[in-house]
Amino acid sequence: MSTVTATIRHRVLPPRLTGQEIVLAGVLVVLWAALAVSTPAFLTAGSIQPLLVATAPIALAGVGMTIVIITGGIDVSVGGAIMVCSVLTAKALVGAEVSLPVAVLLSVAVGGALGLVNGVLIAYGRVHAIIITFGTANLFMFLGLRIFGSGTVNGIPGTLAFFGRGAGGRTLGVPHAFLITVLITAAAWWYLRHTAGGRHFFAIGGDAQAARLAGVRVQRRVLLTYLITGLLVGLASCFVIAQGTSTLDQSVGSGKELAVIAAVVIGGTSIMGGRGSVLGTLLGALLVQSVASGVTQLGWRSQLSDLFVGVFIIVAVGADLLRTRARRSR
Amino acid sequence: MRSRLALPIAILTTAALAVSGCTKKNDNDTSSGSTAGAKTYKVAFVPKLQGVPYFEAMNAGGKAAAAALGNVEWLYQGPTQADAAAQADIVRSYIQQKVDTLIVAPNDPDSMAPLLQQAKDAGIHVATADTDAPSSVREVFVNQATAEGIGQGLTDALLTAMGGKGKYAIVSCGQTAENLNSWIKVQQAYTKEKYPDATIVDVVYAGEDQAKATQMATDLMNAHPDLTGLVGECTSSAPGVAQAVKDAGKIGKVFTVGLGTPQAMKPYLTDKSSTAAILWDVQNLGYLTAWAGAQIAEGKQFQATNNVSDKLTGVTYDATSKMLLLGPALQITDKNVDQFNY
Structure with a gap:
């Protein structure tokens, strides 16, 4: 451990892969291998493609959430924001029969606006993010329910099938939703690791005062993280509509903020801020969905997947705390 | 400031x-x-x-x-x-x-x-x-309706489409929902008694989450390649199982029925990914x-x-x-x- 960190000290850049990511990738490989042996259908295209599609919205919103948590914040309004974005987009698809690009733009714009509300309140209000986003989560939910207006949105056309689970949702066997998520994750990984702007997020999470003294425009950077999360949640909402049914009901988005935070934490991002990676989040989201699919395909009880996710979170947080302690004791 | x-x-x-x-x-x-x-x-x-x-x-x-x-x-x-x-x-x-x-x-x-x-x-x-x-x-x-009425209605509608035999699975919702569980019990007993060549291979619980119900139905079809039937036990999983069959391109190979509300089920009844909705x-x-x-x-x-x-x-x-x-x-x-x- 100490020798590894000692070599890192001399580098300008942080390591390409963190220990947690290597462990996660290992766990995923072992899990997939075990599932492939015990249920032969697991490693077939018909099983992996839907799994990747189901992973996409959580992993995509997770990219934004990772950056937010790196700066020492959190966003628990993601579920409410998904609800507002998806019900508005669904209504536009049914009522105005908008095209795919218009629907995506609308959803992303709405998500961005909601993210901006969070960002402004948190960056300039200087109340802790969990309080603000807890408030806005309820506001967004209220707004979403109002737009639903005591009913479901029925007869949603297949405009968004491009992001869906069906044959129209993939090219050369690769689901579009997952491909887009991987590309955005890669871009975020590069930005966070190789640009000064990206490193500022880590600096803010490490010590906001020190970052300010070092010339980082803390408030602007913090605002940006919530705006990014909002924009990504807008796109993720299109994925959510695409993988649902032709009816949208008010349970949409419910509990998704916790699923996203779970993926981020399992991915090795420190909930205390200052450390983390979007690659880990993608792996974390993939692990959670693999467990859920595995439990169903093995014919095990459904609630076991909750148990496994709980264990993963505790192990991940525990590992993070141990790392922090090891670092401090030196 | x-x-x-x-x-x-x-x-x-x-x-x-x-x-x-x-x-x-x-x-x-x-x-x-x-x-x-x-x-x-x-x-x-x-x-x-x-x-x-x-x-x-x-x-x-x-x-x-x-x-x-x-x-x-x-x-x-x-x-x-x-x-x-x-x-x-x-x-x-x-x-x-x-x-x-x-x-x-x-x-x-x-x-x-x-x-x-x-x-x-x-x-x-x-x-x-x-x-x-x-x-x-x-x-x-x-x-x-009585649990018998619902359970038997679901079973008869599905097994008629399946030709009276084969494997099917149930995608239910809340695990503690009294009425859903009582219908499932009837489905299990009635299937065993009236359709001896049919078996229920699994019962899974998706909560009220449509996307989760759809994904679980997809996983069930993968786990059991010879599956020919799916039941959506509540109003969110009934369209969910039909959507899964449609996405997998298995309309006509895997049949679904469910407890669905009419307008939500209409697109699926029309494209035959759902055979029937049982309701009152x-x-x-x-x-x-x-x-x-x-x-x-x-x-x-x-x-x-x-x-x-x-x-x-x-x-x-x-x-x-x-x-x-x-x-x-x-x-x-x-x-x-x-x-x-x-």
Whole structure:
């Protein structure tokens, strides 16, 4: 451990892969291998493609959430924001029969606006993010329910099938939703690791005062993280509509903020801020969905997947705390 | 900067929380009957959750009954998510309002029982509708259909499409939902007895999450390549299993049935990814619920068969189980789906 960190000290850049990511990738490989042996259908295209599609919205919103948590914040309004974005987009698809690009733009714009509300309140209000986003989560939910207006949105056309689970949702066997998520994750990984702007997020999470003294425009950077999360949640909402049914009901988005935070934490991002990676989040989201699919395909009880996710979170947080302690004791 | 802004923001946040907390509960739908002359009975119905077409249709039926009966004020309020604790809060508020009859479709029958006792102690008539709380003090349970009616209806519709044999799986919703579990028990027993060449390979629980139900149905089809049938046990998983079959390109190879509301199931009934939806006339169920609430508030006894309205005749009452039965289950297919507007 100490020798590894000692070599890192001399580098300008942080390591390409963190220990947690290597462990996660290992766990995923072992899990997939075990599932492939015990249920032969697991490693077939018909099983992996839907799994990747189901992973996409959580992993995509997770990219934004990772950056937010790196700066020492959190966003628990993601579920409410998904609800507002998806019900508005669904209504536009049914009522105005908008095209795919218009629907995506609308959803992303709405998500961005909601993210901006969070960002402004948190960056300039200087109340802790969990309080603000807890408030806005309820506001967004209220707004979403109002737009639903005591009913479901029925007869949603297949405009968004491009992001869906069906044959129209993939090219050369690769689901579009997952491909887009991987590309955005890669871009975020590069930005966070190789640009000064990206490193500022880590600096803010490490010590906001020190970052300010070092010339980082803390408030602007913090605002940006919530705006990014909002924009990504807008796109993720299109994925959510695409993988649902032709009816949208008010349970949409419910509990998704916790699923996203779970993926981020399992991915090795420190909930205390200052450390983390979007690659880990993608792996974390993939692990959670693999467990859920595995439990169903093995014919095990459904609630076991909750148990496994709980264990993963505790192990991940525990590992993070141990790392922090090891670092401090030196 | 810090001190100038912190206070207003804190106030704003608190206000936001308070507003959002209250508004959810303010969606009271009230339609009062004639207030002149005879006493008006306040009949309150607490659904599992509000805003879904199923309970909104029940609400419409209850309102219609209130208008027709004239001496009923129909109150309708439910939680925004199928959550037992949030539902309990609403029940408590109705107890405080001292309504005449309190009717609940409990999310969790066991935790609802003591609350119903509390209501009874406060002099309120209590009843259940849609979902029973069997071990409670309720005076009547307004049942949409018997568990046998639903379970057998689902099994017969699916097995007819499957040719009377083969493997199928059930995608249910809440794991503690009393009515869903009682239907599943009937499906299991009835399949074993009437269709010996058919087996239920798995029962999974997706909560109220459509995307999760769809993904679970996909996983089930992968785990059992010889699967030819899927049942969506509630209104969110019924379209979910059909969507999964459609996405996997298995229409005509894997058949689905489910407890779905007509308008949500229509696209799937039309493209044949769903064979049939089994349901009952939900508006009539709401009508019967409001009528029963008024009956017990007035202290009237139920007859063995009751003529409730022109459309609702011969409703049977079983005195031993204290249960009003709406009637046989309804099979909704692409032929008759347009008759229902919810």
